[in-house]
Amino acid sequence: MKNHMNHLNDLKEIRSIMERSSRFLSLSGYSGIFAGVFAIFGGLIAYRQFYHSQFLIGEDISHIPDQLAKSIIQFLVIDGAAVLLLALVFSVFFSTMKAKKLGLPLWDLTTERVLLNLSIPLIAGGLFIAVLMQYKLLYFLPPVSILFYGMALMNAGNYTLSEVRYLGIAEIITGILNLLFLKYGLYFWIFGFGILHIIYGILMQIKYDKK
Amino acid sequence: MIRNKNTKSQLIKPMQNPIEGLNKVFDSRVRLGIMSALIVNDAMDFNSLKKLLEVTDGNLASHLKALEKNDYITLRKKFIGRKPNTSYSISKQGRAAFIQHLNSLEKLMGNG
Numbered sequence: 001m002k003n004h005m006n007h008l009n010d011l012k013e014i015r016s017i018m019e020r021s022s023r024f025l026s027l028s029g030y031s032g033i034f035a036g037v038f039a040i041f042g043g044l045i046a047y048r049q050f051y052h053s054q055f056l057i058g059e060d061i062s063h064i065p066d067q068l069a070k071s072i073i074q075f076l077v078i079d080g081a082a083v084l085l086l087a088l089v090f091s092v093f094f095s096t097m098k099a100k101k102l103g104l105p106l107w108d109l110t111t112e113r114v115l116l117n118l119s120i121p122l123i124a125g126g127l128f129i130a131v132l133m134q135y136k137l138l139y140f141l142p143p144v145s146i147l148f149y150g151m152a153l154m155n156a157g158n159y160t161l162s163e164v165r166y167l168g169i170a171e172i173i174t175g176i177l178n179l180l181f182l183k184y185g186l187y188f189w190i191f192g193f194g195i196l197h198i199i200y201g202i203l204m205q206i207k208y209d210k211k
Numbered sequence: 212m213i214r215n216k217n218t219k220s221q222l223i224k225p226m227q228n229p230i231e232g233l234n235k236v237f238d239s240r241v242r243l244g245i246m247s248a249l250i251v252n253d254a255m256d257f258n259s260l261k262k263l264l265e266v267t268d269g270n271l272a273s274h275l276k277a278l279e280k281n282d283y284i285t286l287r288k289k290f291i292g293r294k295p296n297t298s299y300s301i302s303k304q305g306r307a308a309f310i311q312h313l314n315s316l317e318k319l320m321g322n323g
Contacts, residue, residue, distance in 0.1 A: 007319050010243060014313065017247035021255070021263055109252070109259050 024110040024160040026099035029209060031091035032167075032201025038090075039193035042083035047186060049075060058139045058183040073133050076141070083193070113159040121152035142185030146192040147175030163207075167200045232315030234308055236281050241266055241274040246309045249284060249301040256298045275299065283308060 019025065050072075061069055099106040125148025132140050150171030157165030171192055178188035237243050244264040248255055255263075261271050278284045283305030288297050301309070 004319070007316050010240075011313075011316050011320065013240070014243060014247040017244050017263065018251045021248040022251040105262060108262060109255065 020104060020110075022110065022159070024114040026095045026102060026104055026106060027161050027164070027204075028091075028094035028098040029201040029203070029205030029207075030094045031087075032197045032204060034090040034094070034201075035087035036194045036197030036199075036201060038083045038086045039197060040190055040195075042079050043186060043190035043194060046076065046079050049079075058142075058185040061136050061138055069136050072138070073136075076138070077133075080145075110159060114156050117159055118152050118156040121148055121155055124148065125152070139182045139185055142189040142192075143175045143178035143182070146171055146178060146188065149192070150175055161204070161208075163200070163204060167196065170196050170200075232311060232318065234312045234315075236277065236283065237309070237312050239274060241270060242278060245271075245274060245278060245299075246283070246301065246305065249299060250306060250309055254287070254298040254300045256296050260299065278305070281305075281308075 061072065096106055125145060128148065129141060129144055132138070132144060150168045150173075153164050153168030153171060155168075157163075157168055174188055174192040174196065178185060178192075181188070237246065241264060245260060248260060248263055257271070257275075260275075261268065264271065266274075275284065275286075279286060281304075282302055284299050285302050286297050286299050288295060290296065
């Protein structure tokens with residue numbers, strides 16, 4: 001009987017080490033919820049800012065003067081960067097809490113792998129977006145950012161909770177649909193970065209933290 | 212035959228000895244841990260293994276040496292800056308032996 005217990009413990013330990021050493025597990029559903037809320041705020045701020053001007057995200061701005069285009073782009077960059085920064089800060093915070101709760105190190109090989117696999121598509125997407133801005137092709141910003149983000153999640157999902165891949169697929173579909181309706185980029189952006197994140201975060205919270 | 216306390220537990224045991232499939236080399240917790248980590252990772256360095264398994268340098272080193280002696284793991288020495296850094300990978304034999312060991316463990320569970 002004692003042997004039996006030992007073997008069972010061995011198997012449990014093996015499974016746990018395999019999982020802990022290959023996947024970043026300290027991902028909290030709250031990170032998704034907060035990222036989604038910030039994205040919705042960021043989207044609404046952009047909506048308000050341009051509501052009364054002749055410009056709407058999704059419109060062709062090639063005809064407007066350089067100076068105005070520059071100020072629009074500047075606003076979008078600051079707005080987007082603020083959302084990204086807030087989402088990052090809070091997800092680091094929630095991951096730290098979760099790591100502590102699970103008794104795992106926050107920073108190990110799996111953390112490096114997730115970040116590397118997340119950041120390569122994101123940096124590629126960021127450069128792509130910078131070029132689009134150069135050409136004043138602003139209506140491509142929402143679908144391109146959603147698409148690259150989805151691909152980054154698909155990539156990183158191999159090294160963390162596998163549900164991240166489903167979020168990635170949902171983002172990719174949203175990005176593609178946005179390409180078919182370029183005019184409504186801001187709505188797609190709010191849906192992709194806001195609503196989807198919140199849905200994902202709530203589902204993860206139910207699955208992993210309410211046990 | 213006189214019945215004694217042990218009879219009952221002997222009856223539960225299957226005909227052939229299930230311990231056969233278990234690998235003596237993997238008798239230790241640390242070695243099991245090392246193999247579990249290396250079977251799902253291409254390579255891991257000493258410090259990552261140490262952090263993962265929560266063991267002392269000396270303890271980990273001796274178990275790594277034992278696995279290396281059995282040709283279950285391979286190691287590659289490299290330098291990060293000026294610091295030597297050894298990374299470990301599972302060998303073909305190591306993978307086969309560990310999978311065999313896992314199968315035996317699972318079989319034992321099934322019979323228990």
